[in-house]
Amino acid sequence: MKRAISPTAKPTLILAQTLIAITLTLFTALSTAQTSKRWLESGELKGEIGQEETTLGVKVHSVEEDENGVKISVSVPAEIADGSNGQLEEVVVYGKKITDTEPRPELQQIKQYEMVNDLENGRSGLVIYLGRKEDFALRLNYTDDTKDPLAVPPSQ
Numbered sequence: 001m002k003r004a005i006s007p008t009a010k011p012t013l014i015l016a017q018t019l020i021a022i023t024l025t026l027f028t029a030l031s032t033a034q035t036s037k038r039w040l041e042s043g044e045l046k047g048e049i050g051q052e053e054t055t056l057g058v059k060v061h062s063v064e065e066d067e068n069g070v071k072i073s074v075s076v077p078a079e080i081a082d083g084s085n086g087q088l089e090e091v092v093v094y095g096k097k098i099t100d101t102e103p104r105p106e107l108q109q110i111k112q113y114e115m116v117n118d119l120e121n122g123r124s125g126l127v128i129y130l131g132r133k134e135d136f137a138l139r140l141n142y143t144d145d146t147k148d149p150l151a152v153p154p155s156q
Helices: 010-035
Strands: 037-041 059-066 069-077 087-094 109-120 123-130 137-143
Antiparallel strands (some): 059 069, 087 137, 109 123
């Protein structure tokens, strides 16, 4: 059995649907603004002291192996870690690319990465922990809290 909607109720129904749509749109926009992410990815590096790649300027400073795995200290230019990209949230380490058509495999970090400030003049340090010594690339994931798409600029 179908119920007919009275002509006077139709504008109210349309208004209610419009308000729901606007509310969902704003909620989605706010959720997206709060979880927006940026990332920077380095070129491939060998796990050897002195290696430097040119994409981000990541440089390997030390490689220490023990029975638990490998501790690799790298530095990045200060402008990558100075907060202008947002808050560093995650460091993903990728292995050597096997073929050009397949993505790099993600390497298991055996311990949480560490940030070390002022490793060298104008650079910030990063320590990663891997299960074994191998070639790698870094992906630095940032929470993009530097730009709020809903912010209203101050009036002048």
